[in-house]
Amino acid sequence: MSARVSRRAVLAGVAPLLALAAASTPRPTGTELQDAQYGPPRRSDTKVTTPGHSGAGMEAEPWPGETQAVSGARSLVLGHRADAALLRDLAHRADTAGARVSAVLQAPVRPLVLVPASSAEAARLAGVTGVEGLAAMADGGRVVVVPEAFGRLTAVGRDVVLAHELTHVAAGTGGLPPWLYEGFADYVAYRDAGLAVPVAAAELAAEVRAGRTPGHLPGAADFAPGSSRLAAVYQEAWLACRFVAEWRGERTLVRLYRDARTRGADRALAAAGLPAARLTAGWRAYVREKLA
Numbered sequence: 001m002s003a004r005v006s007r008r009a010v011l012a013g014v015a016p017l018l019a020l021a022a023a024s025t026p027r028p029t030g031t032e033l034q035d036a037q038y039g040p041p042r043r044s045d046t047k048v049t050t051p052g053h054s055g056a057g058m059e060a061e062p063w064p065g066e067t068q069a070v071s072g073a074r075s076l077v078l079g080h081r082a083d084a085a086l087l088r089d090l091a092h093r094a095d096t097a098g099a100r101v102s103a104v105l106q107a108p109v110r111p112l113v114l115v116p117a118s119s120a121e122a123a124r125l126a127g128v129t130g131v132e133g134l135a136a137m138a139d140g141g142r143v144v145v146v147p148e149a150f151g152r153l154t155a156v157g158r159d160v161v162l163a164h165e166l167t168h169v170a171a172g173t174g175g176l177p178p179w180l181y182e183g184f185a186d187y188v189a190y191r192d193a194g195l196a197v198p199v200a201a202a203e204l205a206a207e208v209r210a211g212r213t214p215g216h217l218p219g220a221a222d223f224a225p226g227s228s229r230l231a232a233v234y235q236e237a238w239l240a241c242r243f244v245a246e247w248r249g250e251r252t253l254v255r256l257y258r259d260a261r262t263r264g265a266d267r268a269l270a271a272a273g274l275p276a277a278r279l280t281a282g283w284r285a286y287v288r289e290k291l292a
Contacts, residue, residue, distance in 0.1 A: 062114055062125065072111075074098050079115035086151060087115060089158075094143075097162035101170050104188050104254060109170045111162075112142040122146045136161050138168040156193060163189040175261050178223045183237030184257050187245060190238065197242075197290045201235035205291040213288055217280055236287070243286040244274065 072091035
């Protein structure tokens with residue numbers, strides 16, 4: 001998710017961290033990579049930025065006198081009483097995630113990742129009341145990691161979560177419907193993850209095979225925390241963006257996203273020759289094709 005807590009704060013209790021733990025399965029499914037692992041996007045008044053890393057100039061150390069710093073090729077990871085191996089791993093993965101986001105957006109992406117000492121500290125840093133069930137949060141121009149949960153993710157899970165959050169940081173979400181900003185972030189995150197569509201959209205696939213094809217693009221209410229269909233809803237949004245990219249090309253999807261931020265989604269869709277009814281009809285057929 002992206003920086004928008006004023007619109008919707010998805011915090012705890014969305015879904016459990018299931019088989020993202022490395023010991024359980026090497027290939028996460030949709031439930032394991034839904035918003036229970038992403039996080040509440042929000043804007044922070046206490047940002048830490050460095051030259052070239054999501055901001056202009058260092059404002060302050062997040063943990064004065066105790067900040068650990070690990071630089072990647074294009075990323076900066078700042079930690080507090082964090083495991084050195086985790087920081088190095090994050091720097092490498094943030095480089096990879098940043099490159100994936102940059103390849104889609106055709107713009108430089110310099111990740112800034114903060115690793116607090118605990119989940120409680122992560123909540124304080126992001127200014128939220130709780131981070132239960134979360135592995136990372138897009139917080140303004142940075143990604144805040146929840147160390148306990150992030151440490152239990154598989155390699156694929158870590159890469160997907162970081163790319164999803166960095167997409168929100170780099171592309172923004174203001175003025176967009178949830179299906180577009182969450183679907184776009186998952187489009188980028190899954191684009192080079194090597195997961196087959198039925199694997200990444202396992203929950204939605206089960207519904208489609210049972211004869212329940214979605215009838216409309218998910219609305220804001222469908223993304224409500226605690227929904228029993230939340231994994232499937234994210235998968236619906238992802239496949240809507242994936243459909244646009246396959247039908248009209250990735251550049252069209254990116255232009256649509258940027259245009260929607262300034263003109264609104266309905267006007268942007270119409271300008272792209274994808275009015276809502278046409279998009280919905282094509283997307284529903286695409287979902288059946290990929291998952292039935």
